[in-house]
Amino acid sequence: MKNLMTYDLMETARNTNEWLGATARAMAAYPAFGLVPNPMVNIVAAYGAVTERAFARMVAKPDWGIRTVVSEEDGRDHIVEIETVISKPFGDLIHFNVRGRAPRARRVLLVAPMSGHYATLLRSTVASLLPDCEVYVTDWHNARDIPVSEGKFDIEDYTLYLVDFMRVLGPDLNVIAVCQPAPLTLAATAYLAEEEPAAQPRTLTLIGGPIDPDAAATEVTDFGRRVTMGQLEHLAIQRVGVKYAGVGRAVYPGLLQLASFMSMNADRHGKAFFDQILRHAKGAAGDHDAHNRFYDEYLAVMDMTAEFYLSTVERVFKNGEIARNEFVVGGKQVDIGKITDVAVKTVEGANDDISAPGQCIAALDLCTGLDDAKKASHVEPGAGHYGIFAGKSWRDNIRPLVLDFIDGNAGGPTPLRQVKGGRA
Structure with a gap:
């Protein structure tokens, strides 16, 4: 083979x-x-x-390592249990349940990237949100462990997974997509806006994602332009070996x-x-x-299915289907302009060399049906790609702004900082 x-x-x-x-x-x-x-x-x-x-x-999935969280109400450490809400072949929806603590008003779905690392890459992001939010995370599986009998998994399947997760969690949801899944999360929200408006989330925060890769060139986008799809498939794609359950599955190892x-x-x-x-x-x-x-x-690191990796490069980076609002899911074209009720915020790092400033904020121009009062953007000075969702920049500046945005548009607790309508 x-x-x-x-x-x-x-x-x-x-x-x-x-x-x-x-x-x-x-x-x-x-x-x-x-x-x-x-x-x-x-x-x-x-x-x-x-x-x-x-x-x-290199072949071990890291542990989340989040065992307790301190509650402001009683000052006690509360045990954190990870519960599986939805189990699917290529990824689960998990909930960080804080035992003995009253449910938080802010319900957050953190969409983790499928770009080589496990969802645990967002460990510090989850830990920082837990004291103030009910946190749900997309926990993607390693493709090497998924039997070929489970079929394919490309960016359309990924998008439909997000649609299912949002639908189950309900409309009082605030979605935060980090990096790679930002364009597909935007598409999933638009899909719900047209197909099932009652299931739309209240807010959508896109952090450092390539909505329009051509808006600002980086080494990643340059590579996407230089290499042909045939070359990429020849150089990057292999089949899982005999040691794992997914033996024979085509993957980007x-x-x-x-x-x-x-x-x-x-x-x-x-x-x-x-x-x-x-x-x-x-x-x-x-x-x-x-x-x-x-x-x-x-x-x-984890293997990605070949079809997911190749379709991401071809459809998001080379063809710019999201940027041109021409993305198709299951034979149906998704119109991002159908988003009219979901407040959308973009976050970029001024020094991001993976998704440079300009790539993510392009989402706001695609939301033609959304009032300007429901749009916001933020560029974090001095922050690189990792810093906009973890580390000092996230903790001190971006996290409070995101929570303020959620509260200002979701009827949640009093905002940490007063946020005015329009772009911030």
């Missing part, structure tokens, strides 16, 4: 490096080496520990994606691992230090 051997070869290389790391760590731990003090023994042990952990993380991610900043990543080995050798590294917190998430 085409490229199945290549997939297994990559997995074999990963497995071998994990084993070599474990072997080096175990060998350096023999008591006999303690008879002759030598710093190289510690270096070998440190190399082994760091290498084993790094290569093991997570390991291949990771190699692409890391090659963009190879020197920085190389230095980070070299420094971590030295810290480990000196006994200064910790299980949850800054290096491990970052790379435990960064290295944990």
Whole structure:
């Protein structure tokens, strides 16, 4: 089967490096080496520990790690349970249920990207919203674990998943889409606006998404223009190997994606691992230090179905179907101009080199049926792509603005900051 051997070869290389790391760590731990003090023994042990952990993380789904949240009402820690609201072959809708706490008025659906990493990439975003909101998240599955018998999954299927999730959660919902799913979430909202208006969310916040990739060029958009679809399929698509349940499924492998991610900043990543080995050798590294917190998430990659990846590149980036308001779902053209009641806000980072400023705000011009009082936008100074949904910029500036926007348009609690109509 085409490229199945290549997939297994990559997995074999990963497995071998994990084993070599474990072997080096175990060998350096023999008591006999303690008879002759030598710093190289510690270096070998440190190399082994760091290498084993790094290569093991590549095939493990990270834990959410959100166990408790403090309630303002009683000042107590409340246990957080993750409940599955809807289970589907390619992704679940999960709810972070805070036990013993009264339900929050703000109900938020956080649409996670399907772009190489798990939904846990939004861990800090979820944790920051939990004290003030009922939080639901789209938890996408690793394509390697989905049997071929479950069929295809492309951007139309993704959009219909979002439609189903919104329909089940009801109209008192506030949707926040981060990065890749922004254009498809906008399309899903427009689909509901025409097909089932009563199921529309109250607000829609789009964060750093490529609504119109041509509005501001980046390395991502340049790559999309340079490569043909035939070249992309030949270079990126493989079939899942015999080790996983999805054997034979055509995918864009997570390991291949990771190699692409890391090659963009190879020197920085190389230095980070070299420094971590030295810290480990000196006994200064910790299980949850800054290096491990970052790379435990960064290295944990998931396969995407080939049809989802290829249709995203062709229809969103090359053909600009969302930007031209020509997106079709299930044979029906979606008209974004049909959105008339859902308040829409866009958030961009001034230093975003993945979805540059201008790409996301294009959504507001597509919402021709929406009153200006229900439109808002924000560009965060100095923020890169990751910073607009996690980190200091999100915590200090963007999160309060998003909650204010929700409250100002959803009849929720008193806004944290007074928001006037129009773009902010």
